[in-house]
Amino acid sequence: MALQRTVARLVHIGTDLGVKNNARHFKTKAVLCRRSAPLGPMPNEDIDWKNLEALEKYCSYTRYLRIAEEASNKEVWWKTYRKHVEQKSDKDFKPVDIGLPHCRPSRLKEVRERRKVMKENKKNPELERDARLRTFRIPLDQVKQEWEKTNGPYHIQRLAEHYGIYRDLFPMAYFVPRVMLRVAYGDDSNAMVHYGNHLSPSQASSAPHISFEAEENSLWTLLLTSPDEHLQDGEQEYVHWLVGNIHGNAVCSGDVLAHYVTPFPAKGTGFHRYVFILFKQDAAVDFSSDVRPDPCYSLQQRSFKTLDFYRKHEDLITPAGLAFFQSQWDNSVTSTFHTLFNMREPLFEYDQPPVYHPPQKKYPHGQPLRYMDRYRGGKEHTYGIY
Numbered sequence: 001m002a003l004q005r006t007v008a009r010l011v012h013i014g015t016d017l018g019v020k021n022n023a024r025h026f027k028t029k030a031v032l033c034r035r036s037a038p039l040g041p042m043p044n045e046d047i048d049w050k051n052l053e054a055l056e057k058y059c060s061y062t063r064y065l066r067i068a069e070e071a072s073n074k075e076v077w078w079k080t081y082r083k084h085v086e087q088k089s090d091k092d093f094k095p096v097d098i099g100l101p102h103c104r105p106s107r108l109k110e111v112r113e114r115r116k117v118m119k120e121n122k123k124n125p126e127l128e129r130d131a132r133l134r135t136f137r138i139p140l141d142q143v144k145q146e147w148e149k150t151n152g153p154y155h156i157q158r159l160a161e162h163y164g165i166y167r168d169l170f171p172m173a174y175f176v177p178r179v180m181l182r183v184a185y186g187d188d189s190n191a192m193v194h195y196g197n198h199l200s201p202s203q204a205s206s207a208p209h210i211s212f213e214a215e216e217n218s219l220w221t222l223l224l225t226s227p228d229e230h231l232q233d234g235e236q237e238y239v240h241w242l243v244g245n246i247h248g249n250a251v252c253s254g255d256v257l258a259h260y261v262t263p264f265p266a267k268g269t270g271f272h273r274y275v276f277i278l279f280k281q282d283a284a285v286d287f288s289s290d291v292r293p294d295p296c297y298s299l300q301q302r303s304f305k306t307l308d309f310y311r312k313h314e315d316l317i318t319p320a321g322l323a324f325f326q327s328q329w330d331n332s333v334t335s336t337f338h339t340l341f342n343m344r345e346p347l348f349e350y351d352q353p354p355v356y357h358p359p360q361k362k363y364p365h366g367q368p369l370r371y372m373d374r375y376r377g378g379k380e381h382t383y384g385i386y
Contacts, residue, residue: 096173205262237305290312
């Protein structure tokens with residue numbers, strides 16, 4: 001009886017304090033929250049909790065871990081704690097392919113052609129005899145042509161990524177060079193441009209010979225730029241050659257927007273990259289805003305940015321070919337700065353500071369042998385034990 005009286009008294013006190021009204025208020029809020037429908041299925045909504053015996057059993061702990069991992073990696077419509085905490089970085093965004101689409105022939109056609117070649121080789125007695133006597137010679141020209149049609153563009157793309165070409169010229173973008181661009185310097189074309197090989201500024205003093213496969217009615221744009229050469233702004237480049245509206249593969253028929261200038265890597269700055277990019281045009285492009293005066297020996301007017309140039313004309317041009325080489329300072333660079341640019345040559349030198357030695361200790365502990373050689377005046381080391 002005493003317990004019942006105590007409970008009744010507590011209920012009356014709660015009523016007087018308004019606890020009952022507050023509880024009703026909380027209940028109303030909960031009901032209002034339930035009125036908004038979820039944006040998608042709720043977790044474990046498909047499970048019949050009244051008939052748990054009918055659920056599928058895991059039977060093994062390994063299978064349970066696999067299913068649990070699949071469920072955790074599954075995309076859900078609600079935001080998890082990880083999505084609230086973690087922020088996407090630049091690494092989470094995949095680069096965009098801005099190159100030409102790849103039209104691969106049918107697999108059936110490739111297999112038929114391969115079988116046809118194998119049958120013809122088996123019927124050739126001379127080929128069989130050379131292979132048996134190990135005197136057969138593979139024509140390297142045919143191998144190179146096959147490489148350019150199959151794996152060559154992807155190998156060049158990997159080399160360009162290794163040298164940071166896409167990172168510096170086309171941030172967050174890349175392209176597969178579908179058109180093979182052949183660049184050769186010199187009268188006898190003895191200095192070829194491949195994919196990262198070294199050429200001196202003396203070898204690249206005059207405009208190279210450019211060749212590539214193209215249809216007669218097609219239009220192209222050729223660009224030579226250096227992402228490492230700018231003296232004042234690391235984000236800018238110097239355009240060395242720019243030719244637009246090239247008909248077919250005749251570079252001389254195009255509009256020269258910036259005449260050719262030899263590479264001029266400053267002394268003490270190491271190797272510089274020089275990149276040839278071939279753009280395919282969908283139609284004739286108005287490059288009036290990109291024309292440099294002829295001759296143009298002003299570094300300010302030579303300042304350039306490939307990304308801005310591409311964004312300006314991205315509706316009509318598409319990168320299709322790529323070739324690049326490296327170059328460092330030689331004596332011809334001095335003449336280029338003095339004669340062509342009419343300016344003093346910039347020099348970047350590094351003064352090696354003297355080696356620091358801590359104060360000498362009378363009884364050095366834990367020091368290597370020949371401890372006294374650090375504090376001798378002569379440069380020659382003595383090989384005694386001190």
